[in-house]
Amino acid sequence: MMIDIILNNTGGAIMESLELRIFREVAYTKSISKTAENMRYVQSNITAHIKKLEGELNTTLFIRHSKGVTLTKDGEKLLYQAEKIISLLDKTLQSFQNNPKTLKIGTTQTIAGYLLPKCIIEYQKQFPNVSLSVSTLNQDELDQSLSNGLLDCIITNSTHNITQGKQVLEFQENLMLATPCSCNSINDIFAYPIIINNIKSCPYRKALLDWWNLHQSKSPMIIELDTVEAILNTVAMGGGISLLPKYILADKQNINSFCIEDLQYTSIQMWIAMNKLPSEYFALKDILKKQFNIDNS
Structure with missing residues (x-):
């Protein structure tokens, strides 16, 4: 494994990139033992590197507990910087590889x-x-x-x-109800069929069906389509309503969109x-x- 030495402004060695890579892995696995398994080191080696890094930075990076470890505020700060440092080192190395x-x-x-x-x-x-x-x-x-x-x-x-x-990484998606232009208010939508993906595990399908069943006792008419383009075109032509991320509906013509507060959210x-x-x-x-x-x- 390549070990890069990172220097301070006086030329002295502060830390090695290996320490940062180990630190990053512990931060994501939240486990010393899992990190040792993933990186093929013994646990004592992982612990020693973390302690050395904490000593060099004169701070505590993790809170130890029975279920593993959790980043401290300083640990979160270092994780952000460590990813940038490791990325720069790796990009520099790649620039010399054919x-x-x-x-x-x-x-x-x-x-x-x-x-x-x-x-x-x-x-x-x-x-x-x-x-x-x-x-x-x-x-x-x-x-x-x-x-x-x-x-x-x-x-x-x-x-x-x-x-x-x-x-x-995980972040919440903003979902919008997509309707034909003839649908002028939220009260109009229940007169339309719902248009959903034919894949049963689709999270938008589940969220829309759950929301419908929460507000309506009758079952909806359902149109199943297998592409987003087909769903958008059918909605635009007045064929029904659908549920899609906000970034898909931006600047779409012939489609109205409504924000629904009690929708089950999805995340990327x-x-x-x-x-x-x-x-x-x-x-x-x-x-x-x-x-x-x-x-x-």
């Missing part, structure tokens, strides 16, 4: 079509030597592909827990493989955060 690298991303059709394009463009500006491969799969396939090493990371909005991955999550640590994933995470104006807490 072997092409591919980042394999798995995601849903909706996220791939509407959320990722801007992120991909910005990512390639930062990592011009990294090729990107995006696969659209259902939730079970995403989980299995990450576990089997076929994907490096996945971006999803399912509540399903990824068994062989670690979550590095980014997961990486348990044994993956390269900063390319964290750079992608930072780009997602910037696009959605998420703070660094």
